[in-house]
Every structure is written in structure tokens, then in C-alpha cells.
Amino acid sequence: MSSPPRAETFPAHTPAASQIFVTALSQGPLTRLELARRAGLSPAAVTKAVRPLIEAGYLVESADQDARPALGRPASLVCVDGGRALFVGIKVTGDEVIGVLTDLCCRVLFARRLPLADRAPQAVLTTLAGLTQELMAEADGLGVHVVGAGLAVSGDVDRGEGMVRYSPFLEWREVPLAELAAATTGLPVTVDNDVRALTVAEQWFGAGVGLSDFALVTVGAGIGCGLVVHGQVVAGAHGVAGEIGHVTVDPAGPLCHCGNRGCVEAVAGDAAIVARVRAATGVQVADAVEAAALAHDGIPGAQEAYARAGEAIGRGIATVANLLGPERVIISGEGLAAYDLFAEQIRDSFAAAAFGSAARCDVQTRPLPFEEWARGAAATAIQSFIASGPHQ
């Protein structure tokens, strides 16, 4: 049906070479010596690993003379050539697909969203194929090949098998999405859970670079959490992990769609905020944007709803910090648009509920453009591509 997937593989012939490449990819241009130090290898190993990667065009040597030593031979910087290969990343939601074309450094070159009328796997696949074609045409215009695609789907996703085990929004069960999409697009396809995909993007290209333990909390329609422990994304033995949204913060709180009361999501999810703003103000706000507008206008009932949400989120973050002791927690998601409405409550309730030194955890926010979820999908594709080399 199509060209064989994985026509192009990454020429890192040893685990050390992959490791060095990833270090260069996420920690920016570095001298060989510095690469060796950060990857825990000898300079000689770096020299040997870097050469074939430069020959293959994945790394370039820049003569940037910024941090030249006062004395001695100037170092040359080694840097990933982002333009060497392009990737497609697509986030699939229940009612639209968002696609991006990125370079090897996960910089978004082009973004596109399409509505999704029909959620049946076949219909979604057709839309995905069309979107991928469009993004690949864009890549052709740049004269660079797309070498992999990543798909991000919410729910229980088995990345290793490329299977969507169960996605409530799409109403899918056991869909072998990677296989199907690879067949229709002719590209190697990686499928992962959306929050984990975003976590990979943060780990390699965002605020998680260089950290072995951090958490990413997404605030929006749902409240999600991606965890990196011991340098690896936590997937969970049964496909469930990072469900901070269903941590209970108040057993007497509002009913959650999961059946429990007082889940973080039942207090701080968009729907919960909207419901509370409606109840408190009598204004029939349609969505979170309108609810936030009311709060920004100073309406007390609306502000109260956000304060409560902030408190719940802070408590959820404290729970993660108490259990895992991450170095950093990154807050992101569409809900950040209203961040000023609950920033204080998040910080206060985190500080109050964090136990001992867990409070030393660095809590940051990070804006999330609409295409960020798709960029996460691209990050998983980049990860798979780099792992596709001949070694192992």
C-alpha cells in the first residue's frame, strides 16, 4: 500500500552515540569536552561518536567564538542540525485534529487544525492521512524529508505496541493505531498518550531538560500529569499513571465524572469552574473563557470559583511532591490563560500541603500554544527516530 516504513534510520551505531546526540539535542550547542562531561564518557568516545553524525548531517560544527577560553585552543561547538530531518506530530481529540510539522529540534515550522466530524477509527485515519499529506507537502516545499510521525491520543495508550487500549473521548478500544497510520501514511508512526507526549517534549526540549525527576501538570478541560522518574517517563503497569486529576482533595466536594467526589478535576477542570461560576453568579457562561472574563471583571462568585480551583491544583501538586519529591513541577495547559486568577492559591496551598523539604520543589509555569500538544506528539516521533538506529 505504501513505501516500507522506516526508510531512513538514525546512524547512531552505539548507545553512547545516541546518548551524546540526545545531550547535544536538548542541551544546545556544546563543546566536545562538555558533551563528554555531561554524558559521563571520555572525550575520545565523543570524538568517535560525533564524526559519523556530522558526516550524516545530523550534527554540525559551529565556530561560535562566544565562550572561547582565555587561554588555549578554542573549543568548537557541536550542534544538532534541526533542518536535517522533519517530523509530523498530530494530536487527536474528540472533535479536531491538530497537526504540526517540526524540525529535528522540535521547532514548529507549520501548524494546522482540522475539525473531526466522525470519530470512528476509519474516518479518523482518513483525516490523519490527509493532514499528514498536507504537512509532508509543506516539507517538500522545504526540500527536506519527513522521517516519522507521532500521534498523541488521550486515554490508555500502549506506546510499545502502538495500540490505543481505551480512549473515552474517541470511544475507541484496542485500536492498533500505529500500524494503521503507518500503512496509510507510509511513515514510521509512534503513538502515545497525550500527556506523556507533552512530558517527552518538556524532558527533551522544555523545562525538564537535564532533570531526572520532574512532573508536568496540565490544567484545562481535564487536569493531567506526566511524571519523569529516574530519567524515564512513567507509564504505569496498567496504562494508568499521572492521574492527578482524580486525586481526591475533598471527599465532600462535587461529584466527578469518575464517580467519586472532590477529585481535583471535579473542582478545577474547566467544566467544574464553569458550573461553579454559573451557580455562584447566575450568569450562564458558556465556557472557561467566559468564566475567566467574569472573574477578571472582579465578580466575586467567579473569583471564588478560581480560588477553589487553585487550591485544589496546589493540593494535587503537593501530593505529587510529597510522594515523588521531583526537582521541579511544570504547570502548563490551556487553563494557564487564567493563571493569574489562581496562581496565588496554587502557591499557597502547595506550600501548605507540601511536607518538609518537598516544599523546596521548584514550581514553574509554562505557556502552552494551541499546537503544543501536537508538538508533544512530534517529540515522541523524534525520540523513536533516534532510537531507531542499528544498535540494540
Added chain:
Amino acid sequence: MSSPPRAETFPAHTPAASQIFVTALSQGPLTRLELARRAGLSPAAVTKAVRPLIEAGYLVESADQDARPALGRPASLVCVDGGRALFVGIKVTGDEVIGVLTDLCCRVLFARRLPLADRAPQAVLTTLAGLTQELMAEADGLGVHVVGAGLAVSGDVDRGEGMVRYSPFLEWREVPLAELAAATTGLPVTVDNDVRALTVAEQWFGAGVGLSDFALVTVGAGIGCGLVVHGQVVAGAHGVAGEIGHVTVDPAGPLCHCGNRGCVEAVAGDAAIVARVRAATGVQVADAVEAAALAHDGIPGAQEAYARAGEAIGRGIATVANLLGPERVIISGEGLAAYDLFAEQIRDSFAAAAFGSAARCDVQTRPLPFEEWARGAAATAIQSFIASGPHQ
């Protein structure tokens, strides 16, 4: 002051040899072929790794003919010789020290508890030295050398540095316990947090064998939790991790010593149960044993206190399961003596609060003899000893 520490080191000259030894240690007698399979190595590698370990006496070949194949050459079983080396493990609490002598398989050969009158580091060290001498004398009686000691202390402990950063019960700050104890005992000393030490014991010798992701929840005076993620014990970036005891289960609940309301420990810790039993029944029970006796007698107020505790613990476990998706949760601790009083509530509230497939997590209980914490300390010493080999 003493003989140089680490007189005897473990002769595993390659990482693979250590891995094979650990597999044999925790997964019992196995054939070489099976060892190869479980460690992900070739049979040839096993042969090469096993020989020097047999020569050094750490492994023995048993001709057990149980699972002989119907056809072909019978397999010979490879098994760790527990009697090859002995270890000391000591748990230090605020008012006593509990010491054990174990063999290499972490079987307890001798246990001893001593009261602790004075918590000052120097006084504790003297007690530790005396206890260690006694245990080593016991070992001399067996004609086998003690090759390492492990100390388990609650609080913030930096195992790598051998430092007790902060221990509330001992009122210690920044005590270089490993160094001090090594000097007074002449043994290589490993120091770790008590719950993490117990987690290591479960990982290598208990219900966590063969699992890469599990949690150990200890129920007693405090509620603790040790986590194994990606095959490694989670230590936390700031020395805090596994603080399930300070996960909030009810923001309107009783005040916890940590300053918050409704922590798991404030509902399910021994002190909380005792307080609630007193309040509900009017009987001035002195401790958890008396409280449990009352509940066993069918006094409703006491039973209610246990029911609440069980609910809190179940919720705490669900929180861990929702965030990390472990394969198994092991419940242990002194509080298990009253397990029948809240088993049902733990199971029910876990099942209710677990999100989706997280409920598939296997929840087990495991009895905990009084010397178990000390055995955990010995497990860390065994771990350090095996890692003490020439490689790395």
C-alpha cells in the same frame, strides 16, 4: 582506630555478573539457562559470570533433581550460599535500637533490641557499637565474617553520602552517621531511610521480587510509603519521597502534627486511632493495642475509628496507584496486627478511589515481625556489598 573498612569485596568483575548474582539471590535456585533468560543475557555470559562466583563461594551448585526435563541433559541449579557472608542490620528509633544478624540471603539469624536512653549522636554511636559487637560475636560463633552493616533511620537520609540530614525523632541534623559508625565498628556502613530500607528488602527478598514498579505502605505509628519505579527505589530530589502519610484525605479532618488537616497519618496513625477511640468510647486506652482490643470486643466507637483509618489508608493507596500505576502495593507495618479491623475499608475505598485500570493493581498484605525494620537495614548493607565489586 579500627581495621580498614571494606576488607572483603564482592568478586563480581562485571555489571552482568552483579545482575546475574542478584537474580539468583532474589529469584531463588535457577538453572543457568533460566538465569540467562531472566537477566536478558546469553547462556555463555552466565557460565562466565557464575564460575568465579562459585569459586569464591558465593554461589553453589545444587544437584536438585526436581524440575528435571523429561528429555535431555538435566539442568543443575545455581543458588546463593547464604552462609558465605553475614551482615548486621540495625534500626534506630527514638527510644530503642533493634539489631539483626542476617546471612547473605537476608535471613535473620539473631535479633536483639536495646533501649536507647540518650539520643545524642555520640551516645547512640556507643550503643550501636556495642550492639554491633554483640552481633559480630554471634557471627564468630558461626565461624563466618560479618562484611557489612546497614543502619535504618527515619527522616531525611542521604544514602549516597551516608548522612542523616534531619531526623525528627532523634533530633539530629547533618550527622555523618555512616562515617562515624564505620569508624567505631570497623565495618563498611550503609545508612538509609527506614522505609526505603524496608522497600529494598521487599524488592530483593520479599513481595516485590521481579517487579519493576511497586509500592510498600507501612501502617503503624506513622504511615509511610516506599516506591520502586523503573526498578529503582525513589529517593526524591530533596530527600522527601513516599510521604503518603501526609497526603490529605479530608481537608476538614483532624489536625496533623505536620500542620495540615486530614492527612492520612492524622486519621490512620496509631495516635489518631487512639485519640478517636478515646473520644468515642470514653475509655482512656493507652495505645494502639488497647484500642484494637476494644474494637475486637465489638465496641462500636472503636470499630468506627478503625473503619475511618481503613478508609484513609485505602484512599492514600489509591492516590499512589492513580499517580504511578504500580503493579502491586504491599501493606505492612505494626498496624497490620489490627488488619482485620480495617481490611474491608481499605479494599473498598481503594477500589472506589482508584481510577480506571489503576484498580487492577494487586494489593497485598505482608506480616512484619518486630525485627523487620532491622532486616531492611541489613538488605541495604547486602545491596552495598554486592555493589562493592571491582567494576564501575
Added chain:
DNA sequence: CGGCTTATTTTCCGCTGTCAATGAAAGAAA
């Protein structure tokens, strides 16, 4: 006693990463 089967060992062999020495590229000093 030969087949047959499975377990273990042996014998190479490729590959990886390190070591120690050497080369390269500056600025500084003579």
C-alpha cells in the same frame, strides 16, 4: 550402543569505550 534431546561450555570474534600520547590552535612571552 547409537540416536535424540536439552544444558552447559568452549572458542573465537566483533565491538565499545578508555588510556596515554600526540596533534592543533590559539594567546603570551621572549
Added chain:
DNA sequence: TTTCTTTCATTGACAGCGGAAAATAAGCCG
């Protein structure tokens, strides 16, 4: 200008780890 010093990078020899395949061992069965 030449030489020294300093630091970065490369080279080439090398040790050793773990794998593949072939050989060997050890039973059973006819």
C-alpha cells in the same frame, strides 16, 4: 618571529565484555 603554555581534540593500541556458533556433556530410549 619564535617558542612556550594552555586547552581542546584526535589517534591508535588495547583490554575486556558479551554474543554466536560449534562442541561437549549428560541423561533417556529404543
